[in-house]
Amino acid sequence: MAAPNLFDAIAALPALQGSTGRTTFANSTSSGMQGLSSFSLRNLGTIRTLTLLDGQRVTPANVTGVADVSQFPQLLIKRVDVVTGGASASYGSDAIGGVVNVITDKKFVGFKSNLELGETTYQDDKNATVQAAWGRAFLNDRLHVEVSGEYNKENGVPTGGFAVGPGAGGRTWFKSPAFQVRPIGQTTDGKPQYTFIQNAQQYQYAKYGLITNGPLQGTAFGVNGAPFAFQYGSNGVPTKTGLVTNCFSPFCVGGDLSGVVGQTTSLAARLERSVGYTRLGYDLGENNEVYMTANVARVTSLNQPNAGAEKTANLTIHCDNPYLPASIQAQCVANSPAGFGFGTSNGEFPNPVGVNAIRQMLRLVAGADGFRRHLWNEVVV
Numbered sequence: 001m002a003a004p005n006l007f008d009a010i011a012a013l014p015a016l017q018g019s020t021g022r023t024t025f026a027n028s029t030s031s032g033m034q035g036l037s038s039f040s041l042r043n044l045g046t047i048r049t050l051t052l053l054d055g056q057r058v059t060p061a062n063v064t065g066v067a068d069v070s071q072f073p074q075l076l077i078k079r080v081d082v083v084t085g086g087a088s089a090s091y092g093s094d095a096i097g098g099v100v101n102v103i104t105d106k107k108f109v110g111f112k113s114n115l116e117l118g119e120t121t122y123q124d125d126k127n128a129t130v131q132a133a134w135g136r137a138f139l140n141d142r143l144h145v146e147v148s149g150e151y152n153k154e155n156g157v158p159t160g161g162f163a164v165g166p167g168a169g170g171r172t173w174f175k176s177p178a179f180q181v182r183p184i185g186q187t188t189d190g191k192p193q194y195t196f197i198q199n200a201q202q203y204q205y206a207k208y209g210l211i212t213n214g215p216l217q218g219t220a221f222g223v224n225g226a227p228f229a230f231q232y233g234s235n236g237v238p239t240k241t242g243l244v245t246n247c248f249s250p251f252c253v254g255g256d257l258s259g260v261v262g263q264t265t266s267l268a269a270r271l272e273r274s275v276g277y278t279r280l281g282y283d284l285g286e287n288n289e290v291y292m293t294a295n296v297a298r299v300t301s302l303n304q305p306n307a308g309a310e311k312t313a314n315l316t317i318h319c320d321n322p323y324l325p326a327s328i329q330a331q332c333v334a335n336s337p338a339g340f341g342f343g344t345s346n347g348e349f350p351n352p353v354g355v356n357a358i359r360q361m362l363r364l365v366a367g368a369d370g371f372r373r374h375l376w377n378e379v380v381v
Contacts, residue, residue: 018043035301073277122169160263205343207259
């Protein structure tokens, strides 16, 4: 596969569905998983899949102890072994789902390089990968030295805007889906309690603000606070109690969808990787080796959560609010002196929040492999 990141190729295996990557948690601000490439076997979660490099644990890239595969030296990877089932339990409680062991080529000799360029069908998410590796043997093939370096950048898929319609690059994936849930007492008609709908309209907020209860329910605000009558979907009519006829809380179907925030998030985060790796190994015997490795990596990602940070009818506006239009303020004093409920998508926010995650690793390992004592058993008959 011509994938810009080894993780993208391995995570495509059916057993690894549920692995995280730059498309996971792209709508989140505080999960700590943004841009983290980590495996999840059997969809049991990344903290239940142990990822090793040459049979050794790797410096965690997250507080849960999960390793970031994008920090591995990918051009020198020889194979990837996966251990599942009961055998993985011997590795510890963090291997309940299984173990993914990434094996490097420890005897690589020569030079190889890789250059990849690409973009999506929608002419976005442009990516570039540059990799090079060199290895050589000295002292009658006893001393092995190898070095690799790589740089990769994926621009990510930008966000769409508010409402339902063509999103980033003209994509039409977003249909504002939701489950409409009826009260259980109303299901005596034989129709289901749960109905899947598209073009779902949250009647608890609008793009710039919506009055959600009381005599003024159904009054929305446009640019610069200009009031207007909100168009509910499903031919809904506000009841002045917070509910809307012909709709089931909290959704109508259709109507004014300008405040829907579902496609204001990143579809894929921007990812930038710089990885350096070197290994020095010396064979003391046919099966005995001492070695040292150094792995330096820096991975950054950038994603945008929901642009609006919507408030679903959980705000209260008092009549003396100086930002209320004069006409609404007068009606508020006359009809709802205690104020009114208010919901908004915060569409007026000038600069959407961006989450820039930076992960840096310096990993130094020294060790020895293959030292054994040979025992002979003599059987006398």
